[in-house]
Amino acid sequence: MTENFIFANIDSIYHIQLDPSINKIRVVSKEIIFERIKSKRDLSYKDVRTLLNEEAKKFAEKNKIGKYVFLNETAEDNKAIINSVLAEVYQDTFNGESKQVLQKVVAGELKKYEPDKVIIHYVENLEQLTKVWNILLKRIREFLYIKSPELVLLIEDDNRLVEELKNKDAKQILKENNKASYLTVDLPKEDEMELKELVKLADSVNDKIKTTKERLIEKIKALMPKTSEVATPLIAAKLLTIAGSFEKLAMMPSSRVQLLGAEKALFRYLKSGNKMPKYGVLFQHPDVLNAEKKNRGKTARKLAAKISIALKQDYFGMNKNEQ
Amino acid sequence: MNNENILRMGKKIYTKNLTPGISVYGEETIKKEGYEYRYWDPFRSKLAAALLKNMSQFISSNSKVLYLGAASGTTISHVSDLTPNGFVFGVEFSKRVAKQLFLLSMKRRNLASILADANKPEEYIPYVPAVDVLYQDVAQKNQVEIFIKNADLFLKKGGFGFLALKAKSVDVTKKPKQIYERVYRQLLERFDVLEYKNITPFQKDHMVYLVKKE
Ligand SMILES: C[S@@+](CC[C@H](N)C(=O)[O-])C[C@H]1O[C@@H](n2cnc3c(N)ncnc32)[C@H](O)[C@@H]1O
Numbered sequence: 001m002t003e004n005f006i007f008a009n010i011d012s013i014y015h016i017q018l019d020p021s022i023n024k025i026r027v028v029s030k031e032i033i034f035e036r037i038k039s040k041r042d043l044s045y046k047d048v049r050t051l052l053n054e055e056a057k058k059f060a061e062k063n064k065i066g067k068y069v070f071l072n073e074t075a076e077d078n079k080a081i082i083n084s085v086l087a088e089v090y091q092d093t094f095n096g097e098s099k100q101v102l103q104k105v106v107a108g109e110l111k112k113y114e115p116d117k118v119i120i121h122y123v124e125n126l127e128q129l130t131k132v133w134n135i136l137l138k139r140i141r142e143f144l145y146i147k148s149p150e151l152v153l154l155i156e157d158d159n160r161l162v163e164e165l166k167n168k169d170a171k172q173i174l175k176e177n178n179k180a181s182y183l184t185v186d187l188p189k190e191d192e193m194e195l196k197e198l199v200k201l202a203d204s205v206n207d208k209i210k211t212t213k214e215r216l217i218e219k220i221k222a223l224m225p226k227t228s229e230v231a232t233p234l235i236a237a238k239l240l241t242i243a244g245s246f247e248k249l250a251m252m253p254s255s256r257v258q259l260l261g262a263e264k265a266l267f268r269y270l271k272s273g274n275k276m277p278k279y280g281v282l283f284q285h286p287d288v289l290n291a292e293k294k295n296r297g298k299t300a301r302k303l304a305a306k307i308s309i310a311l312k313q314d315y316f317g318m319n320k321n322e323q
Numbered sequence: 324m325n326n327e328n329i330l331r332m333g334k335k336i337y338t339k340n341l342t343p344g345i346s347v348y349g350e351e352t353i354k355k356e357g358y359e360y361r362y363w364d365p366f367r368s369k370l371a372a373a374l375l376k377n378m379s380q381f382i383s384s385n386s387k388v389l390y391l392g393a394a395s396g397t398t399i400s401h402v403s404d405l406t407p408n409g410f411v412f413g414v415e416f417s418k419r420v421a422k423q424l425f426l427l428s429m430k431r432r433n434l435a436s437i438l439a440d441a442n443k444p445e446e447y448i449p450y451v452p453a454v455d456v457l458y459q460d461v462a463q464k465n466q467v468e469i470f471i472k473n474a475d476l477f478l479k480k481g482g483f484g485f486l487a488l489k490a491k492s493v494d495v496t497k498k499p500k501q502i503y504e505r506v507y508r509q510l511l512e513r514f515d516v517l518e519y520k521n522i523t524p525f526q527k528d529h530m531v532y533l534v535k536k537e
Contacts, residue, residue, distance in 0.1 A: 042449075044449065045445045079445070080475075082445075083445050084475070084476060086448040086449070087444075087448050087453075087477060090448055090449050090450075090451070090452065091452050091453040092452055092453065093452065094450070094451070094452040098450060099435045101450075102437065102450045103428065103429065103435060103436070106421075106425055106437060106438050107425065109438045110418060110422055110425055110438065
């Protein structure tokens with residue numbers, strides 16, 4: 001029994017007959033459509049495909065054949081064919097006006113707000129601000145050591161130290177804590193000022209860290225609600241940063257998500273065959289931290305799988321809302 | 324090929340500034356016979372390096388050029404200088420650097436910027452006509468494939484193609500020489516390969532090829 005097909009490529013539509021019993025393919029008829037499509041201008045890739053498919057359908061109806069092989073967007077061959085038609089259509093249409101149109105399109109793209117890229121900047125801000133805080137506190141402790149070694153030794157927590165020094169004098173703090181002040185001294189006025197100003201600066205850096213963190217958490221929750229829930233917002237943001245974009249992160253296999261942040265260890269492993277890393281950023285997740293040491297790898301793997309699913313839900317859910 | 328917009332003085336080359344008074348990346352400018360010329364640094368531009376290595380000049384003042392991997396515009400600004408009566412299309416896919424390229428293209432009447440992946444020419448087919456020159460410097464694993472794809476679609480018959488090949492980005496495990504040879508053979512299948520030059524010491528492990536579409 002023979003079977004009839006309509007097959008369309010860019011220049012023609014073919015009516016093809018297959019005869020499986022004798023293994024034969026026969027072209028019954030052919031209609032040239034290339035010129036017809038070429039005569040239309042302002043075509044996009046999609047337009048050409050649609051036109052072709054319409055033509056093929058018409059042709060099939062005319063010949064009373066129900067089976068089409070339509071051009072398929074993903075097939076590389078079809079793509080090359082369609083592209084070559086488009087290139088021919090557009091080959092001499094460029095003029096000064098086209099530049100303006102093009103520049104407008106490009107400017108539009110360049111001005112677009114990209115929430116994932118902005119979040120990555122928040123993560124970087126947070127990391128750098130934390131470094132600034134650490135540097136400042138090292139300086140404050142060294143400077144304070146001249147004035148009051150007892151106080152430096154008494155308060156180990158950096159946040160608390162700044163909080164106390166903001167409003168109180170060293171001697172007063174020591175007294176409140178029932179500590180002696182054998183080596184605590186009053187410094188010349190300008191030195192006291194220097195210390196106070198450093199503390200003030202540290203305090204405002206601390207405030208900045210807080211607001212940056214708050215905004216970051218809000219933003220990541222808005223962009224990736226499910227992932228933030230499963231991974232915690234800060235880990236979700238860190239994963240995004242290492243991946244480079246939401247799309248890249250969402251498309252990663254969960255085995256890669258599991259090892260994000262362990263790139264150096266992985267490289268070392270591949271080079272020297274030492275211990276293979278079991279987790280990267282996910283190490284900071286409570287599930288992994290709280291797991292028994294021998295179960296950590298397994299826990300990280302399970303967590304990565306859950307995160308992977310959440311990521312895809314967030315990513316494809318987002319695109320749905322956009323449309 | 325002769326191009327009066329290029330100036331060679333001993334071991335230094337310059338291009339006639341299309342936008343006098345404006346320097347693009349801090350390069351030195353000189354005045355000669357009433358015209359301003361911009362110094363073209365072979366350590367920053369593979370095309371300048373190739374020309375200093377005696378590659379033939381293949382861009383004329385009315386060439387239409389498709390430039391893939393334009394980055395922030397260092398080399399393409401000189402290509403734009405070379406083609407006052409032609410046009411240059413710069414394709415770049417990183418937004419970060421494309422912003423600078425865009426701003427450059429607003430200052431130069433013969434330059435347009437395109438934010439797209441050179442792997443997906445369908446995105447810029449509607450904007451790019453048939454060209455006389457295809458220039459590619461994308462440092463990608465599938466560089467040759469990208470080059471051929473774009474040459475098939477946009478390069479005129481008899482047009483020139485310039486390919487800057489970074490051995491490391493094609494395959495880190497192989498010796499550069501092996502990669503150069505393989506690419507040479509790949510190009511031979513499709514083009515007339517006119518010249519190839521190793522551009523050390525200007526760039527390490529780079530080969531540049533000049534081909535002609537038959
Ligand atoms: C070596 S740099 C080019 C330097 C530039 N040609 C010059 O000399 O001034 C390579 C550039 O190609 C871009 N690139 C890489 N792959 C690309 C692709 N598939 N499509 C478009 N641009 C790409 C990179 O973002 C980068 O800016």
